[in-house]
Amino acid sequence: MSGQDDGLLDDTGFLLAHASGVIVRMTNARLAHLDLRVRHYSVLALVCDRDGLSQRDIAxxxxxxxxxxxxxxxxxxxxxLVLRRPHPSDRRAREVRATPDGRAMRDRARADVAAARQDFLAKLTPDERGQLLTILRNLALDGSDPGRPDRVAISDA
Known part of the structure; x- marks a missing residue:
């Protein structure tokens, strides 16, 4: 690696993006036998946890x-795995609901996601894993992003 590239090793954004890419690839490999990818799993898991969300809310x-x-x-x-229906309070919106097969798939996939995460974090001590999770939550939920997950208002539409 050239000295010019070394700057990336001190770039938080680059390292976060690279680490994200690594865990996504590891997780996709674990989910392949279910014909799922991380993005599918994320949508499915969210819908299973919060049935009836609009497509806009999911995004x-x-x-x-x-x-x-x-x-x-x-x-x-x-x-x-999911079904869409007209939203009960807004004819223009569609709500998304998990089917029983979708819930079963999420449960099977959850183990694969956990295994990929375990592999990814294997180099860290349990204390470091906890610290990393705390740090990531602080960064992701710091108030600077109006669309942050804990603030997304689940609309009636």
Whole structure:
């Protein structure tokens, strides 16, 4: 590695993005036997935890553009893992609900996600893992992002 590249090793944004890429690849490899990827799992897990969310709420909570979220939901719906219905209070919106098969798939996938996380964090002590989680929560939930997950208002629409 050249001296010019060394600056990236001190760049928090680069390191976070790189670490994210590593754990996503590890998790995707673990989920492959279920024909899922991290993004599918994220949508499915969220819908299982919060049934009846609108597609817009899902996109906002996950910090994604709505178009790819609709595509992910299309894939999950084609596999009968979720279903979409007109939202009860807004005819323009669609709510997303997990099916029993979707809940079973989320439960199977959860073990694979946990195993990938365990592998990824294996170099850290239990105390360091706890510190990392605390630090990431502080960074992600610091108030500077109006779309942060703990502040996303789940709308009636």
């Amino acid at each position: 906002e909570f996950l910090g994604m553009d709505p178009s790819p979220v609709v595509s992910l939901i299309d894939t999950l719906e084609a596999r009968s």
